[in-house]
Amino acid sequence: MEPFSQFAADGRLRHLITLEGLEPELLRELLARAEHFLRVMEQGGDHGPELAGLTVANMFSEPSTRTRASFELAALRLGADVINLDVMLSSRVKGESILDTIYTLQAMKVDFFIIRDAQPGVTQYVAEHVDPTVSVVSGGESSLTHPTQGLLDALTILQYKGGFRDLVVSIVGDIRHSRVARSAWQALSILGTGEVRLVGPAELMPEEGDFPGASRHEELDSGLDHADVVMMLRIQNERMEQARVPDADRYFDRYGLTAERLRRARPEAIVMHPGPMNRGVEIASDVADGPQSVIRRQVTNGVAVRMAVLAHLAARARERAA
Amino acid sequence: MEPFSQFAADGRLRHLITLEGLEPELLRELLARAEHFLRVMEQGGDHGPELAGLTVANMFSEPSTRTRASFELAALRLGADVINLDVMLSSRVKGESILDTIYTLQAMKVDFFIIRDAQPGVTQYVAEHVDPTVSVVSGGESSLTHPTQGLLDALTILQYKGGFRDLVVSIVGDIRHSRVARSAWQALSILGTGEVRLVGPAELMPEEGDFPGASRHEELDSGLDHADVVMMLRIQNERMEQARVPDADRYFDRYGLTAERLRRARPEAIVMHPGPMNRGVEIASDVADGPQSVIRRQVTNGVAVRMAVLAHLAARARERAA
Amino acid sequence: MEPFSQFAADGRLRHLITLEGLEPELLRELLARAEHFLRVMEQGGDHGPELAGLTVANMFSEPSTRTRASFELAALRLGADVINLDVMLSSRVKGESILDTIYTLQAMKVDFFIIRDAQPGVTQYVAEHVDPTVSVVSGGESSLTHPTQGLLDALTILQYKGGFRDLVVSIVGDIRHSRVARSAWQALSILGTGEVRLVGPAELMPEEGDFPGASRHEELDSGLDHADVVMMLRIQNERMEQARVPDADRYFDRYGLTAERLRRARPEAIVMHPGPMNRGVEIASDVADGPQSVIRRQVTNGVAVRMAVLAHLAARARERAA
Numbered sequence: 001m002e003p004f005s006q007f008a009a010d011g012r013l014r015h016l017i018t019l020e021g022l023e024p025e026l027l028r029e030l031l032a033r034a035e036h037f038l039r040v041m042e043q044g045g046d047h048g049p050e051l052a053g054l055t056v057a058n059m060f061s062e063p064s065t066r067t068r069a070s071f072e073l074a075a076l077r078l079g080a081d082v083i084n085l086d087v088m089l090s091s092r093v094k095g096e097s098i099l100d101t102i103y104t105l106q107a108m109k110v111d112f113f114i115i116r117d118a119q120p121g122v123t124q125y126v127a128e129h130v131d132p133t134v135s136v137v138s139g140g141e142s143s144l145t146h147p148t149q150g151l152l153d154a155l156t157i158l159q160y161k162g163g164f165r166d167l168v169v170s171i172v173g174d175i176r177h178s179r180v181a182r183s184a185w186q187a188l189s190i191l192g193t194g195e196v197r198l199v200g201p202a203e204l205m206p207e208e209g210d211f212p213g214a215s216r217h218e219e220l221d222s223g224l225d226h227a228d229v230v231m232m233l234r235i236q237n238e239r240m241e242q243a244r245v246p247d248a249d250r251y252f253d254r255y256g257l258t259a260e261r262l263r264r265a266r267p268e269a270i271v272m273h274p275g276p277m278n279r280g281v282e283i284a285s286d287v288a289d290g291p292q293s294v295i296r297r298q299v300t301n302g303v304a305v306r307m308a309v310l311a312h313l314a315a316r317a318r319e320r321a322a
Numbered sequence: 323m324e325p326f327s328q329f330a331a332d333g334r335l336r337h338l339i340t341l342e343g344l345e346p347e348l349l350r351e352l353l354a355r356a357e358h359f360l361r362v363m364e365q366g367g368d369h370g371p372e373l374a375g376l377t378v379a380n381m382f383s384e385p386s387t388r389t390r391a392s393f394e395l396a397a398l399r400l401g402a403d404v405i406n407l408d409v410m411l412s413s414r415v416k417g418e419s420i421l422d423t424i425y426t427l428q429a430m431k432v433d434f435f436i437i438r439d440a441q442p443g444v445t446q447y448v449a450e451h452v453d454p455t456v457s458v459v460s461g462g463e464s465s466l467t468h469p470t471q472g473l474l475d476a477l478t479i480l481q482y483k484g485g486f487r488d489l490v491v492s493i494v495g496d497i498r499h500s501r502v503a504r505s506a507w508q509a510l511s512i513l514g515t516g517e518v519r520l521v522g523p524a525e526l527m528p529e530e531g532d533f534p535g536a537s538r539h540e541e542l543d544s545g546l547d548h549a550d551v552v553m554m555l556r557i558q559n560e561r562m563e564q565a566r567v568p569d570a571d572r573y574f575d576r577y578g579l580t581a582e583r584l585r586r587a588r589p590e591a592i593v594m595h596p597g598p599m600n601r602g603v604e605i606a607s608d609v610a611d612g613p614q615s616v617i618r619r620q621v622t623n624g625v626a627v628r629m630a631v632l633a634h635l636a637a638r639a640r641e642r643a644a
Numbered sequence: 645m646e647p648f649s650q651f652a653a654d655g656r657l658r659h660l661i662t663l664e665g666l667e668p669e670l671l672r673e674l675l676a677r678a679e680h681f682l683r684v685m686e687q688g689g690d691h692g693p694e695l696a697g698l699t700v701a702n703m704f705s706e707p708s709t710r711t712r713a714s715f716e717l718a719a720l721r722l723g724a725d726v727i728n729l730d731v732m733l734s735s736r737v738k739g740e741s742i743l744d745t746i747y748t749l750q751a752m753k754v755d756f757f758i759i760r761d762a763q764p765g766v767t768q769y770v771a772e773h774v775d776p777t778v779s780v781v782s783g784g785e786s787s788l789t790h791p792t793q794g795l796l797d798a799l800t801i802l803q804y805k806g807g808f809r810d811l812v813v814s815i816v817g818d819i820r821h822s823r824v825a826r827s828a829w830q831a832l833s834i835l836g837t838g839e840v841r842l843v844g845p846a847e848l849m850p851e852e853g854d855f856p857g858a859s860r861h862e863e864l865d866s867g868l869d870h871a872d873v874v875m876m877l878r879i880q881n882e883r884m885e886q887a888r889v890p891d892a893d894r895y896f897d898r899y900g901l902t903a904e905r906l907r908r909a910r911p912e913a914i915v916m917h918p919g920p921m922n923r924g925v926e927i928a929s930d931v932a933d934g935p936q937s938v939i940r941r942q943v944t945n946g947v948a949v950r951m952a953v954l955a956h957l958a959a960r961a962r963e964r965a966a
């Protein structure tokens with residue numbers, strides 16, 4: 001079998017499993033389209049017709065109210081039919097194989113599969129097997145990839161900073177296990193960001209050689225120095241142990257973003273978080289709700305970016321069908 | 323912080339958490355609008371455009387098939403996008419705070435939150451914190467409030483009795499713990515109902531001074547005497563013990579509405595129940611299904627009243643945006 | 645009470661609980677309508693208006709992702725409002741009776757109930773009690789009936805074989821407990837199929853006298869001889885014991901459809917399966933995915949057939965209302 005490609009034979013994007021390998025032009029096109037949909041959402045009123053007559057299957061096996069809701073709203077606002085299937089593809093409901101489930105839904109004329117599965121590789125595996133008219137979009141996968149999160153983070157930075165070239169972006173926390181960090185770093189690298197810093201305990205840093213080009217900081221203070229963008233990550237309790245941090249309070253002491261520490265960054269630095277936040281663990285509440293926080297804007301951008309991705313992929317499918 | 327108000331600065335209704343303090347003109351306007359939507363529903367066909375382009379988030383933490391379905395259908399029939407979120411806001415999914423969940427959905431451009439949470443106060447707390455363009459509607463809260471139920475009860479009485487001034491309305495059962503009783507009493511008081519009677523065991527009567535203006539009857543027979551409207555309440559098993567009623571049969575003996583007892587009321591009296599009914603406990607089956615029962619009509623009115631509330635609130639939001 | 649009839653007083657189909665007793669003309673009309681909807685689905689684009697303004701309640705108590713999704717998509721693609729209710733009607737949620745639940749939803753102006761309940765008879769019971777404007781459709785019931793499955797099987801055979809008169813159709817597996825076998829046999833009998841064979845262990849054959857006109861084969865080889873259509877059934881583990889087959893491997897040895905065995909059938913024979921498949925138990929993977937398999941086509945036909953049934957019933961309701 002040929003190595004997997006997210007691109008169709010004509011060179012156009014067909015699936016979105018990872019941001020890795022995407023051209024900056026494509027990312028900029030998606031971000032511009034997301035800006036368009038932000039304006040549409042602001043105005044309210046009738047839906048876009050981009051997905052009229054198309055069907056989106058939301059298949060989230062992990063509890064993920066927010067990302068599932070974001071995709072569901074993006075699809076509904078483009079006029080799609082949406083079905084929500086609470087299935088863990090990798091757990092073989094009724095002994096049915098992953099592909100039999102997918103082929104069954106595909107035969108019902110599902111045009112888009114949005115997938116988050118507990119088992120890494122499932123999303124790509126599905127993408128490798130669906131019909132040429134069908135697209136697969138990752139809803140976030142293990143510690144590997146969360147491409148629409150990477151896009152929404154890039155869009156947010158673009159809105160507040162106007163570009164990427166001269167920026168210092170500090171990503172803080174459990175980099176090693178974070179699909180958010182990886183996808184953000186991919187988007188930022190593709191878009192030519194000045195400097196990306198990975199900040200966190202040594203035990204939670206990625207493998208040597210991973211995240212090439214990014215600098216590494218074990219101390220929060222140096223990591224934040226003159227940063228334009230501070231992107232905090234959610235920390236899982238089980239990771240603290242791995243990082244030899246005894247509890248949430250100790251984690252906050254070492255890596256929690258406080259107003260005082262934020263002053264190490266540039267005065268106009270923005271603060272980001274993918275949510276849901278552990279207030280008082282990785283971020284202080286007054287920072288989360290403070291004037292530099294753009295966390296809610298990220299959420300709005302998330303819907304717009306998902307609309308942009310779905311509309312982009314739908315346009316390809318329609319031209320192909322015509 | 324200012325005391326909570328359901329009204330916007332311009333004096334128009336913005337949230338619907340309780341009927342307390344609403345003017346009779348507003349209630350009559352909502353009831354008239356509900357009558358309009360009843361006619362629309364009878365005719366079938368295309369949807370109203372009142373909520374086109376708007377998004378409703380249904381957040382029911384208690385199992386409540388019927389009220390959730392009623393709100394969902396009301397929103398769909400007005401053209402809204404609807405997402406159902408099975409969340410208990412007060413239980414902090416993934417450690418996320420109530421407001422972070424709400425702000426996240428608000429950032430996705432949710433325009434209406436319909437909330438039923440196990441913890442009293444959550445709905446108002448959300449309403450106190452959402453953006454000015456967002457409305458919160460109670461889906462029923464503890465023993466405190468169920469405003470759309472109160473409206474649908476008032477609409478049903480208006481349809482069958484033509485007015486409220488000369489009526490005797492008997493509410494029977496566990497008044498003390500009933501949001502249905504409280505909201506009905508509020509609606510009836512605002513609309514100038516002749517006499518409201520609370521009928522039930524002394525232990526299940528509200529506090530002294532609560533439900534001002536309503537008379538109290540411990541005996542069902544006297545409570546039903548010459549009543550125009552008999553509103554039966556659902557009794558929970560755990561409340562019988564509190565009322566020293568040993569079991570459901572004994573409750574039925576003392577407070578169950580039978581055809582014979584119904585003859586104490588006026589011949590043209592109507593029988594109401596919010597559902598779901600305990601047949602043979604608070605109401606005999608032949609009465610529930612008999613000619614005086616308007617119980618199914620209440621359900622239809624429930625959808626119409628919820629359409630009216632959503633459309634009323636949406637009109638405010640749209641004018642504000644324009 | 646009169647015996648139950650799926651037909652309204654005017655002789656038109658009102659419910660679809662079973663295919664038993666339907667005229668061949670009606671089946672052919674439904675299949676032709678399904679063909680129409682297949683073309684509509686192929687073209688994508690806007691929805692049919694057949695169910696615009698109507699409401700479908702999906703009530704599936706058994707886990708059944710595929711059939712529920714198929715009905716949901718059929719209804720959405722005809723423009724209906726759809727609500728999904730995960731209720732076991734026969735388990736009396738909150739002590740509410742089956743009919744109170746149904747009457748409540750009916751009062752909310754639900755026009756179609758799609759029901760799969762664990763308890764046989766519930767679907768007909770509901771159909772016997774709903775208002776004249778409301779239709780009930782079985783989503784599959786115990787070992788008794790699965791009418792839309794029978795229709796999609798008939799449609800698939802018609803597409804590949806052009807007719808029924810000269811065909812040999814072999815249904816293989818646990819005939820006794822299979823609603824799929826029964827409904828397929830009903831459809832095939834009504835449409836005048838040349839020969840229907842029931843193939844399986846003696847212990848899993850239907851009662852003597854049941855499936856009149858069908859021949860019976862205990863050996864797979866003779867059962868497949870010169871067959872035009874081979875319809876494999878899903879086998880439940882608990883049925884193997886009943887058939888004194890010690891395990892899945894032994895079942896596959898005796899009744900599993902392999903490429904070699906399939907050669908007993910006609911060269912152009914088609915292979916069907918209602919899904920979900922137990923690969924390596926009742927069917928070999930290479931056969932399931934092979935050139936003679938029409939299994940995915942069955943799934944597509946399933947959506948089209950459900951659209952046809954809903955549209956047919958809706959047309960009756962609309963004319964009645966006009």
